[in-house]
Amino acid sequence: xxxxxxxxDFVIKFANVNGTGSASANNLFAKALFRMGIPVxxxxxxPSNIQGLPTWYEVRVNDKGYLxxxxxxDIALSVNPQSMAQDIREVLPGGYFIYDSxxxxxxxxxxxxxxxIGLPLTRICxxxxxxxxxxxxxxxxxxxxxxxxxxxMDFKVLTGLVEDQFKGKKNLVxxxxxxxxxxxxxxxxxxxxxxxxxxxxxxxxxxxxxxxxNTALGLGALYGGATVAAWYPITPSTSVxxxxxxxxxxxxxxxxxxxxxxxxxxxxxxxAAIGMAIGASWNGARAFTATSGPGVSLxxxxxxxxxxxxxxxxxxxxxxxxxxxxxxxxxxxxDILSCAYASHGDTKxxxxxxxxxxECFDFGAMAFDLAExxxxxxxxxxxxxxxxxxxxxxxxxxxxxxxxxxxxxLSAEQxxxxxxxxRYLDVDGDAICYRTYPGTxxxxxxxxTRGTSRNEYAVYTEKGEEYEANMLRLLxxxxxxxxxxxxxxxxxxxxxxxxAVLYFGTSEESxxxxxxxxxxxxxxxxxxxxxxxPFNREVQEFIQRHKQVFVIEQNRDAQLRTLLMAEFEFGPxxxxxxxxxxxxxxxxxxxxxxxxxxxDGDNVLPLHRNTALLRTGESR
Amino acid sequence: MSYQLPxxxxxxxxVNDLGYxxxxxxxxxxxxxxxxxHDSISGAIVRACxxxxxxxxxxxxxxxxxxxxxxxxxxxxxxxxxxxxxxRMPSVVTGAALANRDLLYMGVSGDGDTASIGMxxxxxxxxxxxxxxxIVMNNGCYGLTKGQDSATADRxxxxxxxxxxxxxxxxxxxxxxxxxxxxxxxxxSGDKEQLVPLIKAAISHRGFALIxxxxxxVTFNNNSKSTKSYEFVREHSEAxxxxxxxxxxxxxxxxxxxxHSHEVTMHDGSSIHLYKVDESLNPFDRRSAIxxxxxxxxxxxxxxxxxxxxxxxxxxxxxxxxxxRPLNALDEADLCPGNKxxxxxxxxLR
Numbered sequence: 001x002x003x004x005x006x007x008x009d010f011v012i013k014f015a016n017v018n019g020t021g022s023a024s025a026n027n028l029f030a031k032a033l034f035r036m037g038i039p040v041x042x043x044x045x046x047p048s049n050i051q052g053l054p055t056w057y058e059v060r061v062n063d064k065g066y067l068x069x070x071x072x073x074d075i076a077l078s079v080n081p082q083s084m085a086q087d088i089r090e091v092l093p094g095g096y097f098i099y100d101s102x103x104x105x106x107x108x109x110x111x112x113x114x115x116x117i118g119l120p121l122t123r124i125c126x127x128x129x130x131x132x133x134x135x136x137x138x139x140x141x142x143x144x145x146x147x148x149x150x151x152x153m154d155f156k157v158l159t160g161l162v163e164d165q166f167k168g169k170k171n172l173v174x175x176x177x178x179x180x181x182x183x184x185x186x187x188x189x190x191x192x193x194x195x196x197x198x199x200x201x202x203x204x205x206x207x208x209x210x211x212x213x214n215t216a217l218g219l220g221a222l223y224g225g226a227t228v229a230a231w232y233p234i235t236p237s238t239s240v241x242x243x244x245x246x247x248x249x250x251x252x253x254x255x256x257x258x259x260x261x262x263x264x265x266x267x268x269x270x271x272a273a274i275g276m277a278i279g280a281s282w283n284g285a286r287a288f289t290a291t292s293g294p295g296v297s298l299x300x301x302x303x304x305x306x307x308x309x310x311x312x313x314x315x316x317x318x319x320x321x322x323x324x325x326x327x328x329x330x331x332x333x334x335d336i337l338s339c340a341y342a343s344h345g346d347t348k349x350x351x352x353x354x355x356x357x358x359e360c361f362d363f364g365a366m367a368f369d370l371a372e373x374x375x376x377x378x379x380x381x382x383x384x385x386x387x388x389x390x391x392x393x394x395x396x397x398x399x400x401x402x403x404x405x406x407x408x409x410l411s412a413e414q415x416x417x418x419x420x421x422x423r424y425l426d427v428d429g430d431a432i433c434y435r436t437y438p439g440t441x442x443x444x445x446x447x448x449t450r451g452t453s454r455n456e457y458a459v460y461t462e463k464g465e466e467y468e469a470n471m472l473r474l475l476x477x478x479x480x481x482x483x484x485x486x487x488x489x490x491x492x493x494x495x496x497x498x499x500a501v502l503y504f505g506t507s508e509e510s511x512x513x514x515x516x517x518x519x520x521x522x523x524x525x526x527x528x529x530x531x532x533x534p535f536n537r538e539v540q541e542f543i544q545r546h547k548q549v550f551v552i553e554q555n556r557d558a559q560l561r562t563l564l565m566a567e568f569e570f571g572p573x574x575x576x577x578x579x580x581x582x583x584x585x586x587x588x589x590x591x592x593x594x595x596x597x598x599x600d601g602d603n604v605l606p607l608h609r610n611t612a613l614l615r616t617g618e619s620r
Numbered sequence: 621m622s623y624q625l626p627x628x629x630x631x632x633x634x635v636n637d638l639g640y641x642x643x644x645x646x647x648x649x650x651x652x653x654x655x656x657x658h659d660s661i662s663g664a665i666v667r668a669c670x671x672x673x674x675x676x677x678x679x680x681x682x683x684x685x686x687x688x689x690x691x692x693x694x695x696x697x698x699x700x701x702x703x704x705x706x707x708r709m710p711s712v713v714t715g716a717a718l719a720n721r722d723l724l725y726m727g728v729s730g731d732g733d734t735a736s737i738g739m740x741x742x743x744x745x746x747x748x749x750x751x752x753x754x755i756v757m758n759n760g761c762y763g764l765t766k767g768q769d770s771a772t773a774d775r776x777x778x779x780x781x782x783x784x785x786x787x788x789x790x791x792x793x794x795x796x797x798x799x800x801x802x803x804x805x806x807x808x809s810g811d812k813e814q815l816v817p818l819i820k821a822a823i824s825h826r827g828f829a830l831i832x833x834x835x836x837x838v839t840f841n842n843n844s845k846s847t848k849s850y851e852f853v854r855e856h857s858e859a860x861x862x863x864x865x866x867x868x869x870x871x872x873x874x875x876x877x878x879x880h881s882h883e884v885t886m887h888d889g890s891s892i893h894l895y896k897v898d899e900s901l902n903p904f905d906r907r908s909a910i911x912x913x914x915x916x917x918x919x920x921x922x923x924x925x926x927x928x929x930x931x932x933x934x935x936x937x938x939x940x941x942x943x944x945r946p947l948n949a950l951d952e953a954d955l956c957p958g959n960k961x962x963x964x965x966x967x968x969l970r
Binding site: 034035207208209210211219222223225227228230247250251252254257258259260261262263264265267268269271272273274275276277278279280281282283284285287301302305395396397398399400402403404436437438439440441442443446447448449450451452460 | 675676677678680682692693697698699700701702703704705708710711712713714715716717718719720722723740741743744748937940941942943944947948950951952954955956957958959961962965966969970
């Protein structure tokens with residue numbers, strides 16, 4: 001057997017039972033590596049359940065800084081008998097399987113092509129602890145200590161992390177360090193270590209931070225000046241408002257009066273949540289709601305109102321696997337079409353696609369400026385992978401000189417001075433009209449907001465030509481919007497090529513890695529990361545410039561590709577799909593495999609029911 | 621199609637304390653059917669706001685969809701209005717009220733908009749005790765879609781179409797009480813002397829104030845077998861009592877006989893004088909209000925007037941402890957924590 005040998009480059013997958021506190025122990029492991037200066041990318045793969053079902057935690061460790069899923073497992077650490085058969089099967093040949101050997105491994109699961117390492121975790125716990133809860137919790141910490149020895153980690157980093165984590169709670173620090181030592185000592189005394197895979201201190205992390213996208217969004221809303229948050233709990237978006245509230249409590253309560261400069265309402269459903277956000281925005285406050293796919297479906301009618309009546313609205317959509325309840329705790333990018341054209345009638349909604357926590361923060365705050373400047377809903381499209389996992393990211397930053405762009409709003413003084421006011425009157429050609437807040441002026445500037453058709457002065461009309469003129473103005477406004485949304489980012493491969501890839505959001509890291517790998521095989525592709533809808537003209541030119549463009553996305557129906565074809569009228573031949581929709585983040589190996597399949601000429605698959613499955617099969 | 625009312629008014633129309641005439645509180649001419657109860661309610665809203673000397677632009681009027689929800693066009697033409705989505709006015713007004721606590725929020729809805737499609741939002745706005753006036757123009761039928769029964773139609777009541785309604789009726793006052801509303805009243809569009817003071821009291825109340833106003837649909841539901849017709853309501857309504865509303869800055873000029881009236885001071889310092897007809901009802905006691913409503917339902921009569929008022933009401937802004945300055949008046953200096961805090965947050969994430 002040829003063991004996998006590597007330094008600072010591997011994938012480890014923990015298999016646990018959910019509700020046993022494993023996530024924090026696994027996080028401790030990932031963060032310790034991060035503190036050793038090694039880029040890490042932890043991903044929590046959890047069930048829609050509170051306690052008792054299998055849960056996994058996959059950590060990509062990579063000195064080159066690739067943060068996407070690579071595909072394949074080098075080390076599996078299994079403390080869950082329920083999933084053990086699957087866990088051992090997933091290990092790559094030459095890899096390592098670490099398990100709780102208190103109970104002997106079922107001989108039928110045994111493999112000759114991997115190293116099998118037993119740690120008697122339950123036995124150690126039973127000897128050390130009386131309390132069943134402690135036995136459960138410390139088991140996780142013990143295996144982290146054991147891993148430290150197996151991988152040659154810096155033990156001091158681990159203990160330092162525990163001290164930071166439980167700052168001021170001395171009664172928690174010592175037992176945790178003790179548990180780490182138990183695992184560490186066991187391995188030192190009983191096993192050969194380090195194994196073929198090991199880590200060493202590095203300097204590849206720089207000033208980066210480890211943060212989940214939802215917290216970054218909550219902070220973005222806070223810095224963007226949101227004062228009203230209305231929401232309905234739904235995985236995986238719930239922690240957005242949790243984060244907003246956490247930091248609002250720290251920074252938005254007047255120390256003198258105790259009064260709050262924010263209001264959070266947990267609504268009765270998503271319809272009410274977005275209704276509240278729209279009502280608040282109509283009345284001049286910055287407001288937002290956060291949801292996921294099922295919530296977007298419910299919000300659609302209101303999104304049409306906000307589009308048509310031109311009310312600023314900010315919606316954060318943390319996407320998960322649909323349709324219907326789908327896989328509520330798994331990731332996907334499958335709300336592209338339902339958001340881009342949300343609501344009945346002719347509508348187009350502005351979408352933003354962040355791909356890192358830093359962009360969640362930046363776009364999250366920018367969404368309020370855009371919403372008020374453009375007087376339309378802004379839907380920020382993130383996903384479970386970005387939202388709920390700790391992602392390595394550029395640190396957050398804010399320019400203290402920055403002023404909020406409140407858009408075209410007439411003041412009492414302007415109204416008093418006799419400025420002509422027509423709520424839907426385009427006075428300067430950008431198709432965006434002035435609005436007024438209720439209560440501004442005693443006699444001027446009042447108007448009636450409605451979802452029914454109206455003329456330029458907001459008076460109800462059913463005249464076809466007035467309705468049409470307004471709808472055409474909204475289309476002209478779409479061109480103005482194009483100038484404001486974030487431009488795409490191009491990565492030129494530096495070689496002459498007529499082939500490219502196009503991706504967005506969380507497909508970035510895996511795509512980058514796949515392209516690097518393809519380049520080593522002599523396949524060169526240019527890349528573009530789309531960051532908003534409407535698509536910038538640059539997107540059109542980029543696609544035109546290339547003979548073939550692979551659109552990489554995490555849904556079944558190639559939704560971004562459909563949107564590109566609808567907006568630009570590209571034919572289906574030009575745009576090829578690279579898809580992943582099994583609920584796990586798309587992996588670099590998967591992307592590479594699908595692209596190669598197309599380029600090798602066998603991209604014409606026979607018409608077959610399982611075509612889609614064949615095309616997206618995960619590589620090992 | 622709405623028209624502006626003619627500008628001409630009698631030169632000596634009475635003005636209120638702000639110097640406004642009643643005309644300053646009117647809106648566009650109504651496009652509802654002639655004789656529609658809703659127009660009388662619009663008139664009562666105009667009169668109440670004028671007599672209370674509320675600045676028209678300090679009122680925001682919001683509605684859902686339906687005949688009733690069209691009426692905000694026909695009153696308070698100098699106020700901002702929002703004709704939102706069917707059954708969803710409560711959420712829109714909640715957001716609006718959170719953004720600016722200094723305006724008066726006048727919500728108008730119908731029985732379809734509130735008791736059917738909007739039942740969920742209605743229940744929740746009541747329990748949140750949003751500071752607003754919520755007027756239901758209740759005619760027991762869907763007017764704009766030509767006369768289908770609504771959820772407030774009484775069982776056995778028949779509209780113009782002729783078939784008696786087979787389902788039990790939702791009593792919005794009862795529902796509001798159960799959901800925690802802090803001001804509940806019922807009135808009749810044909811009784812302005814009762815309705816106007818009730819609207820004034822509802823405006824002065826700090827919290828969620830529901831007035832369920834039975835408002836006959838002259839086109840589809842004003843026939844002899846309907847329990848929402850002018851004739852039926854006139855014959856079967858029993859008032860809890862009458863009330864006089866005295867604004868804070870007005871001198872009390874009427875002499876109230878002790879023992880017959882009950883003076884109540886409102887949150888804003890104004891007072892109401894309540895003459896009770898039905899001694900068994902104590903409108904400041906929720907259980908008594910619920911009992912009275914049940915008894916009237918049993919006897920087949922319609923209880924009108926002030927049914928319940930909670931004088932200790934704490935509205936949503938109080939519960940959420942929001943800033944006394946309206947949230948929409950806050951700027952970067954109030955809201956943005958600045959880069960320094962981010963440096964600390966970044967440090968904690970390494």
